[in-house]
Amino acid sequence: DAGITQSPRHKVTETGTPVTLRCHQTENHRYMYWYRQDPGHGLRLIHYSYGVKDTDKGEVSDGYSVSRSKTEDFLLTLESATSSQTSVYFCATKTGAGTDTQYFGPGTRLTVL
Amino acid sequence: AQTVTQSQPEMSVQEAETVTLSCTYDTSESDYYLFWYKQPPSRQMILVIRQEAYKQQNATENRFSVNFQKAAKSFSLKISDSQLGDAAMYFCAFRGHGSGNTGKLIFGQGTTLQVKP
Numbered sequence: 021d022a023g024i025t026q027s028p029r030h031k032v033t034e035t036g037t038p039v040t041l042r043c044h045q046t047e048n049h050r051y052m053y054w055y056r057q058d059p060g061h062g063l064r065l066i067h068y069s070y071g072v073k074d075t076d077k078g079e080v081s082d083g084y085s086v087s088r089s090k091t092e093d094f095l096l097t098l099e100s101a102t103s104s105q106t107s108v109y110f111c112a113t114k115t116g117a118g119t120d121t122q123y124f125g126p127g128t129r130l131t132v133l
Numbered sequence: 134a135q136t137v138t139q140s141q142p143e144m145s146v147q148e149a150e151t152v153t154l155s156c157t158y159d160t161s162e163s164d165y166y167l168f169w170y171k172q173p174p175s176r177q178m179i180l181v182i183r184q185e186a187y188k189q190q191n192a193t194e195n196r197f198s199v200n201f202q203k204a205a206k207s208f209s210l211k212i213s214d215s216q217l218g219d220a221a222m223y224f225c226a227f228r229g230h231g232s233g234n235t236g237k238l239i240f241g242q243g244t245t246l247q248v249k250p
Contacts, residue, residue: 051236062137062224062240063178070235078237110178114236122228122238124170124178 023047024125026111032131039098041128043111051114052094053122054078054086056107063110069094101132135160137227139241146215147249153200154210154244156225164230167201167208168238173221181223184208186230212246220248 023046033039043052051070055063055078065078067086075086083105085097098105111125137158146152158167169181184192184201191199196216200209212219225241 053237055238055240060242062139062242063226063238064240065237068235068237076235108176112178112238121180121183122236127176127178 024111024113024123026109026125026128028128029126030129032133033101034133035102037101037132039101039130039132041096041109041111041130043094043096043125045092045094045111045113047113047115048091049113049115049123050091052088053112054084054094054096055110055112056080056105057110057127058107066096066109098130101130103132106130106132135162135227135229135239137225137239137241139225139244141244142242143245143247145247145249146212148215148217150215151211151213152215152246154212154223154225154246156208156210156241158206158208158225158227158239158241160206160227160229162229166228166230167199168226168228169197169199169208169210170224170226170240171219171221172224172243173218178224182210215248217248217250220246222246 025044027042053068054066057063064080069075069088087095109128114122165186167184171179182194196213222243226238
């Protein structure tokens, strides 16, 4: 599972509050991803990173920002949380080779009241 | 844009029996990868099986096998000798393989599999 940890694992917050989720990996993988999982939608990509300070948007990026200042850490920030951002958030990584597998972290359950 | 569709929100199977989960996808690419992930109640995403589109042979991993029909854009998962531990949500996923591809996965909606003792 590529030594991926996510913190916090659970969080309850209020609308309008800023929230930062952290993904940490120990395998020196080049690519990192943030997905959100919602019933009826599967997992959808929020943002991804292809190297330190190199990031790009996914299909559901509105309301989210990311940063990657070190290879091992990929942060997802909700600048002003809304109830529609209540979800389970997954971080994933892969090495960068063309045929490798994507590994997932344990997920963070975020509830915005 | 690529899409992945799992038309069976829920399936059930008797222990020791065989079940097939369906997945269809849409893409204009000729080279890509397809995956099945399992998500048990622990929420951990576990890779079950993968298929490279250029390979005609269907992938197999122990009790899990796929039926890959490239022309029909179909990628079903067969679980043989079902076990109670197979109960989970299963996701089908697509990844392109172009030179500019960054490994993003596109997921289906998921199928919840119940295994009855």
